Amino acid sequence: MRNITPVIKQEVINKDKEKYAYEFSEGNHSLERCLIKLWDEGFETIGCCGGHGNHESYIGFKLDDKAIQFLSNIKKENIKITFSSLIIDGIQNLHFTIKEINNDKMFDNILNTQFIINKVDKDIMTVINFISKKIDGYVNIRIWYKEKINIYIVTNNEELIDYFSNIYKKSTIVDSIKKLVSFKINISDLYSLIK
Secondary structure, three states, X not given: OOOOOOOOOHXXXXXXHHHHHHHHOOOOHHHHHHHXXXXXXXXXXXXXXXXXXXXXXXXXXXXXXXXXHHHHHOOOOOXXXXXXXXXXXXXXXXXXXXXXXXXXXXXXXXXXXXXXXOOOOHHHHHHHHHHOOOOOOEEEEEEEEOOOEEEEEEEOOHHHHHXXXXXXXXXXXXXXXXXXXXXXXXXXXXXXXXX
């Protein structure tokens, strides 16, 4: 379920946080508490799911300075962080989601996050610096924190597809109509693209 739509804005949610947290959490009490805490601390969320059927639990955020600090502090164990950039009419839309990977403690981990001021996660900042560049088309980067870190990029930007095709022989066509291609990459591949 999306918890911000063209009808429900963050300013409206903030006027009755308990009501919206209850509605959006779909009976997941950890998610309900998590939403209230995040809103109390000034985070802007863009979607969430309590996890049901084949759907993973997740929570989505607007990518801003506060969220970047949050990402540097969160416990990264069995979660997947997805960063997305889409330019529409010259305006860049940046956001990220955190999903669980067989981890029913994700929302509790978010609730228990202790903030260390100015803590910087180098990998996270590399991805953010890259995805914040105004790249034409669609760009999505997923970081999976399992036994080891796995990073994937999904894009329809022809220059990026050419760049990664020269490095990696293996790619996956995600959507032939939207021309989306996926590569499993190394974080170091993004360094030269940030400059």
